[in-house]
Amino acid sequence: MAKELKVALIQSSLIWENPEQNRTNFSKKISSISSDVDLIILPEMFTTGFTMNPENLGKEQGPLTLEWMQKISREKKAALTGSLPFYENGSYTNRLFFVKSDGNYHHYDKRHTFTLAGEDKVYKAGSERLIVEYRGFRICPMVCYDLRFPVWARNTENYDVLIYAANWPKPRIAAWDTLLKARAIENMTYCIGVNRIGIDESGHEYPGHSAVYDCLGKQEAFSEKEEVVYTVLSKEHITSTRNQLKFLEDRDTFNFSE
Incomplete structure (x- = not known):
């Protein structure tokens, strides 16, 4: 079982509704990662920006990006x-893929579609959480607006890492900063948020603030510019902290099917 998980967060601007060019750009950024990493995290809708017009892209773009x-x-x-x-099956989803180096993959469909932008009218909401077992760590990946809903993220399965891939705009960035830290503390987990930067076609500005918090809420990494951010997660830190501070044993239970 791995004792550490080396992670790279890619905070980048995105080209509007241009999957091919975004794939090319991210290929270059990923190829520049010289150190050995175990996991690379990209933002929400990293091939398009936060578009409400997926029909403009071509239905084949999803499978092409997965490949x-x-x-x-x-x-x-x-x-x-x-x-x-x-x-898929007559509907669009905002789908997160977790792809492993052997080609196997898992997916999670964003549960909380962003009604303020009409995402709920364009993308079908998901209904199931995802826990990925990877190199000795249990990882729970989520997407952007999910961050505002603590019950959905409640750590009832003893996961070690909570991830949010996002397009989170500047006017509400204080909520992003605060909630990432809160999710880490209340779930006694590493919490990683990867946001984009730049201005999209709708005029929304994104300031980055990609960050990593440990299970006590200590900020391990933070960035406001276009760059690759590195962090190392420690399994021992999680285990020893939970053994000493048994807060999760007092947690409420929830039935996610309700």
Whole structure:
């Protein structure tokens, strides 16, 4: 069982509704990662920006991006995760893929679609959480607006890492900063948020603030610019902290099917 998980967060601007160019750009950024990493995290809708017009992209773009993720993951010998518009069974979802270096993958469909932007009218909401077992760590990946809903993230399965891939705009960035730290503390887990930067086609500005918090709420990494951010997660830190501070044993239980 691995004692550490080496993670790279890619905080980047995105080209509006241009999957091919975004894949090319991220290929270059990922190829520049010189140190060995176990997991690479991309923002929400990393091939398009936060578009409400997925029909403009072509239904084939989702599978093409998944194939690209599998190729990159094999080449870097690391897992790769991020979300994208994906068409399946007559509907679009905001689907996060967690792709492993052997080509196997898991997916999670964003549970809380962003009603303020009309995401609920364009993308079908997911109904199941995802817990990925990876290199001795239990990882729970989520997407952007999910961050505002603590019950959905409640750590009833003793996961070690909570991830949010996001397009979180500048006017509400204080909520992003606060809630990432809160999710780490209340769930006694590492909490990682990966946001984009730049201005999208709708004029929304994104300031980054990608960050990593440990299970006590200590900030391990933070960035406001276009760059790759590195962090190392310690299994021993999680285990020893939970053994000393048994707060999770007093947690409430929830039935997610209700």
